[in-house]
Each structure stands twice: as C-alpha cells, then as structure tokens.
Amino acid sequence: MDKLKFAFYWAASCGGCEIAVLDIDEKILNVVEKADIVFWPVALDTKYKDVEAFQDKYIDVCFFNGAIRTSEHEEMAHLLRAKSKTLVAFGACACFGGIPGLANVSDRDEIFDLVYRELPSVSNPDKTTPQLTYTAPEGELTLPQFFDTVKALHQVCDVDYFLPGCPPTPEMIEQAVTAIFEGTLPSKGSTLAPEKALCEECPLEIQEKKIPFIKRPYQVTPDGKRCLLEQGVICMGINTRAGCGARCIKANMPCRGCMGPTPEVADQGAKLVSAIASILGVEGEERMTEKEIEALIAQIKDPLGTFYRYTLPISLLRRKVIKK
C-alpha cells in the first residue's frame, strides 16, 4: 500500500498545536512509517508554490491549526482544501476561532492604532501601520491583508473533521491518526472527540447546585472534592465537550472551555451564562435590590473573555458591530 500523504499548516496560532503533534513522542515514528509528511512549515522547507503545484486531492489528510486572521490564512485554507482529500480543523483556533478570536471585540483600525501607535513601548513617529503594498527600491513588496474579523476554518472553507482542544491531547491525536490509518473515521463533519460534557470525565462531585458567590481561581483553594462551580469558581466544564481527561481540573484549575461546546449547544457562552444565572445567588434572590444583583453579577470579571474564551467567532455574537 502506498504511504498516506499528510500535511500540517498553521494559520493564526501560537505554535502549541505543532508541539502537541510532537507530544505523541516516539509514536511519531509509527506515523512516518505509514505516512509521508508533504507540507509542514514549522519543520519542512516546502514552499507555498510547491503546494500549488500539487495535483488536486494530492494530500490525503491535512491538519490545519490556527484561526483565519489574514488573507494569507484564507488563501492557504482554500488552497489546502483543494489539495486535500480530508481537511481536519486542528485545535481550538481552527475549530472555533480560539483565543485570537477574542480580537473580534475590536477591528483592524483599533488593533493597528493600539499595536503600532499607542502602546508605550512603540516608537513610530510617522504613525505608519502595515500597508498591503510598498514600493521599495528593489520592487513592489506586498503583505497579506489583516481582516477585521477572525474566523474559524469552517467559516471560510469546507471542513471534514474537527479535532478541538488547546491543544488537542496526544491521546486524541493518536486516536484520530489511528482512525485514519484504519479507515474508521466517522461521518464527515464529526468532531473527533466524545459527545459528552466534561462533567462525565470530571473527578469532582456535585452536591449543592447553588453558587453563593463568584471568585477568581487565585482567590480560592479548591478542596479537591466538590465541583468547582459550587466553590465559586467559574468552570466551563458543564457545557464543554469531554475528551481532554479533565486535565485542568485535575490540576485544580477550572475548565476554560477549549474543547468547545457540546453538540446540542449553539452558543457555549450564552448557555453558560443562562446556566450560571439560574444558580447564582439563588437564596433570597427575589428580595434582592437591583443594585445587589448588579454587585453579584459584577463578581464575574471579564465575562466575554470567560464565557467565550475560545468560541467568540462561532458564537451568536461573532463580533462587535463595526461602525464605519
């Protein structure tokens, strides 16, 4: 049998997904035994023009990590889609927009103003910001366009499978690769992770089902037994997909939702807001004044960054309204 052809690509990402691939350790040798890696910018010197030269569907499986932030990412998404039989959105950013997606509370002009003009460490007397073209003595130089809106991979091209996580665990990657080799992939569009919520994997116990107050993780010493929500820490586990093995919770940190919403949930953040609203400060709630309720809610610092940490671009909100 011919060896399979794999490709890896990184769009707007931190590089953690690349490391995650290497985290399968020596099993990478089993992979290269059965597959050739034909494109992997972080490790191989294959150029874009080489990829363009591939025949359509030349790549068997392309693992695409990172969100779509610039026109370069979008072009590569279309290119790799055309050249791959199977395209896998790899990691939270490709699946949901991820951390870079939080920039959707802003837009290009605001980001450029801040990053290239306003930050105290910036010295930019001409107030220059990145331009699409620049004519240098050597000729015309171009830069990819920086979009106003960060998108997930499936929002710009057709995606076959989703492998969520920040980053996906070595076990999930291994299972996915095994399924590819054995031809046991589920139907197109599936997420290669369990359908259940993290609570199914979580070792902690639910007792009270009430949250009297909200605290930030550093303000609480978890007792290691009770559900973190009951201890006042916002844990996204109740509507986050399982599959990570509750790694964060086992390290006494709340789930932050990197596996994305469970299958039925359309909007991970909104769902968690309504779940928390239903149990936060329930005791005596009907006697509270508007101000007391506001104070209760104000305990949640950075609600958008908490509830939509990984999923803003695919949420109902998607982004802030651009006034232009």
Added chain:
Amino acid sequence: MSKSEPRIGVYVCHCGLNIGAVVDVAAVAQYAQTLPGVVVSRESTYTCSDNGQRSIQEDIENHNLSRVVVASCSPRMHGDTFMKTCETAGLNPYLFEMVNIREQCSWVHTDKEQATEKAKDLVRMAVAKVRLLEPLEKQKSAVNKAALVIGGGVAGIFSALYLANAGIKTYVVEKKPSIGGHMAQLDKTFPTLDCSLCILSPRMADIGKHENIELITYADIENISGYAGNFQVTVKSNPRYVIKENCRLCGVCAEKCPISLPDEFNMGLKKRKAVYIPFPQAVPNYYLIDAGHCLHITKGGCMLCQKNCPNDAIDFEETEAVRELNVGAIIVATGFELYDATQKKEYGYGRYPNVITNMDFERWVSADGPTHGKVVRPSDGAPPQRIGFIQCVGSRDEKEGAVYCSRICCMATVKQATMLREKYPSAEIYVYYTDMRTPGKGFEEFYQRGREHGIVFIRGKPGEIEEDDNHNLLIVSEDTDSGLILRNTLDLVVLACGLRPPEALEELAQKLHLSRSPDGFIMEAHPKLRPAETSISGVFLTGCVQFPKDIPDTVAQSGGAAAMAAALLTKDEIELEPVRAAVDEELCIGCGLCEENCDYGAIEVKKTEEGMKAQVIEVACQGCGVCAASCPQKAVTVRHFTDGQLLAQVTAALEPEVIV
C-alpha cells in the same frame, strides 16, 4: 420537521380598525405570500369570526395546508380559537402559530409605515418558526372530584357551600381555630346595618354539618403538588388538646385556667384564657388549648383544666395530625390583613390610648366586646362626645406602600359613624376623607343619610395627631374644599385602616405558583373576563385575596369561583397541555440545575444505569422552560419552543441585516 416541504397558510387580521387603522394589512398579507413555504395568504376583517375561521378551514382542506399562521391579536385572547379551527379541519392544533400585530404593533405604534414593516417582520418570524413545529398530542388525565377551599372566611364559606350543594366533596382548611374570618368580628354590615354574625353564623353552622364538607381548622397547608384535576395537598392540623365529642362548652376549664392573655378575636381589648373558645358562635364549637401559653405544655404541672373538666375532654397527649388530601380543584380564599396602624406613627396608634382602628371599633361596639357594646374612651371609660374618623390610613398612600383604594373603608366609616350617631345623638362626629367612594347598591343613599344626621365630612387628610395631658386628641387639618385650617380637639379617633394582602400569602402563593399583582394581592387570570381564575389551571380565587371588596362582591365572586371549579370537577378527565419539557438522557450529565430551578417539582435527577439523569414528571410540568434555559447541555427541550424553533425566529428577525 416533516419530510415534505410545509404548506403554510397566513391570515392577517384587520380586527376592524384596531389593526387596520395603523398597519397596512393588505401589504402584510401580500408580503407573507413571498415567504418560503407560504401557499395561501389572506387578509380578513375579523379572522376570529365564523367567516374568518371558515376560510382557514377551507384552505386547510383545499390547499392541503400543513401549517397555519394567524397575525391578529394576542394568543391569550384567541390562541385557543384558532387552534380549535385547525383541529376541526383535521390539522394538529400545534402546527399553528399566532402573531400579535395588535398589542405588539398597531396599539403601540403611530407611524403607519414602520408599524407595517414591523408587522411584516413578526409574520416572517412566525413563518420561520411554524415550519419547524411538530404535531403534539394532548394527554388525558382523570379528575379527582373533590375540591379544597383554603380559608374559612365569608369567601371560603360561600364557595364551599356552593360546591357542596352541587354534590362535590369539599375540604375547607382554616388556619385559625374557628371559621368566620373578619366578617365574624364585625358588629354590623353596611349599608343595611344587619348584624354581621346573625347573617353569617347560620352559614358557618352549615359548613360544620354539611355532608359534603370536611372542615379542617387550626391547620396549615404544608405542601401542594400536582396539577388541575389532581392536586396533592399536605395539611397539618395543630393539636387542640380538647376532645370534641366530650367538650360540653361548660367553660369550667377556662374558669380554672390561671393564664390570662389578650383575646385576638376582640383585638386584644379583652382577655381570654390559655384554654378558650375563640367566640361563642365559633365553628367547630369546642374549646382548645393555646399550646404556646399553656402552663402545662410550656413548663409542666398545672393541668387544672384537666383536673376540673367534668367530662374528661382535655387530652394533653394529642399531637399534630398530618394528612394528604387529593383534590381536583383549589379555591384560594385567604382574605386580607388589616393595615398595621402602628406603622403610621404620626397618628399615634399604640401610643395614644384614644386612637383606635376601625376593627377595634367593631369590637367596642359589639355586644360581646369589652364593654358589651358601649363605645367609650379607652383612656378613662367616659362616653366620647367628639369623635373623628380618619380615612385612607395605609391606603392610597404611596409612602405606606399601597397606592390602591381599599374600597370598603369609606362605607365602613359611614356605618360606624351612623351607629355612633344612634348611640350618642348629641355627639360631634367628623370624618376626614380624601374622596368619599360609595359605588354600590344603596351605598350613596346610606352616605347621604349619614350627612343628614349631622355627621360632618371634611375633605382633607390630617398630617398628624397630638395628645394633651388628658389624652384628648388635637387634630389640625386643612379643609381642602374651603381652604380653611381646622383645629379640632377630639375624645376619640378611629383610623379607617386599609386592607393588605396577608403576610403569609407569599408562602402560599409560592406553593401554588400563583402570580401576584404589584399591590401584593393574587393576580387573576384576566382582569375583566376571568376574575375568579388564576394563571394556574385548576386554582381559583375569591374574596379579598384577589383585591379588597365588600361582602356582596365577595359572595358573588365565591359563586363564580365555585362554578369554575365545579365545571372542572364534573368532568371525568381533562386534557393536559402537551407543551412540556423533555430530557434527552444521552446528553444529560445529571448536574441537577434543572431540578434546582424547577418551581413545580416537575423534574428530578434520578440514578439510572447510565448514571444520574434528569426525568420530567410530565403531569406536573407547566412548560415554563426554566429547565431548558438552565441546562448547560441543552439536554432539556420544551416542546413547541425548541431552540431550533426559537433560533429560526431570531434568525428571521435579523434577516435583513447581515453581519460583516
């Protein structure tokens, strides 16, 4: 979703000019025709009329419609009408959606163009939702043909008698040791001045001995669960420590009892013993021991009552009794509480002995009262010669938390002033009023007669009362009719206290899941057309628990509530609304948020082979959707209001605007 493309009919109603004057109905109907799946779209002057309904039915048959949208008034008004229209034509009534373009559009907007656009938006949303609706079947449930009346005042007494006389087994639960309520405390009733107990006590006795009535007094409602036709009510009766069959009402026990306490029935103006009978005509008519004050029960020893009872009627072994009642309907008749006049500090009630309330007056003037009916100055027992009544104490007073008019105090004061006039022909009687309100049969005549008999009505509410060393009361007020400042020194002042919802109503309302109006009384199902019903099916209302009212209005409403309850209880089975929650056990993680949030105890997390899973108790579920909203997994859906259906509506609402 049905497999074939839905065939939708849209009907846009003019509602005469109600909608037609503001919304361009023809344009909306025309627009609806362009929406995906819409096969027929019509306008009609009155869609709810026979003609309007017939046209829907004909279209269902001729155009093979599989969905119907009516854009007209509120679903609450005519939702049922059109659901039945669909059903008659053989279409499942839950494949119907209503758009309210009257209350939500024509009645609240003046800009015709924009109102029309909004009506189009609303119709588009409904069409988007109706496509996704699924047929639902109503379940049936047997009706338990017994009723519970909560409260044994005049409201409860009459509703129970009406039900019992119709052959319905009726339980009456009263908190106090005797039924009778506030009416039993009144001396006379307006405007006829007949003796209150004379007209009430025969009916009280009827309650006590009616073959279809079981009276449970001195009891509290512990818990209520279930639904129309099948409520389970837990009632806890407090021990009376007296054996009913043995008590001969000789009163020896009370004679011997060493403990003396203020008598609640007489507003504390008289004393009673720790073993007592609330009032001579009490029903049930036997003694009881006040456990909170009985020497034997609180400290041990004594037992003088037991030792002296000639008939062994005292039983200190008695314990509280808890029982379960299974009833099909509940009538709430828990009445009112008098405004606590000590709150109105400027009038000095509780500090000045000669300031009394209207209910105190009733006891002073009663033959069974502290002075056997003689009205005196409490400070020195002298007959009062200058008497003032102050109206609207704790009513029509935003500061005191009641903007509403208590309705009965004007007439109660005219009655009391008239009674005083009879007793003291030469006394000066002043009534300080805000507005005299006498709308009732014979009321205005009664008021005018009072004026003719020299009762002086002064328009103007006094700011405060001062007291001199002899406990005379000085009132300064403005007569707003003449603009004069009046200074009056009075012997006795009667405060016409308003009616308040009882404090314990909050707990009962929670147990029954009843809504309350901003004034704190129980909200009726419709302010005009359903005054004796509540938002909870099978639970009815009568008397002052709904809003202050006089005795004839209360009795009339009791008849209404009993008729409504009887209509339910004479059926063998009732249909249950199928709009309920359903749990997908595959998705459920057993977190229990739904159980915690459900007001009706209708969802429970139980251990199953698959772990902890939520389960809906179908018959108890009211379809409110709290469980679905709180479920972090979307494992709970409410039929007819699924996320898919609602999101389709939201998406349709936002359709013209595309996010960049």
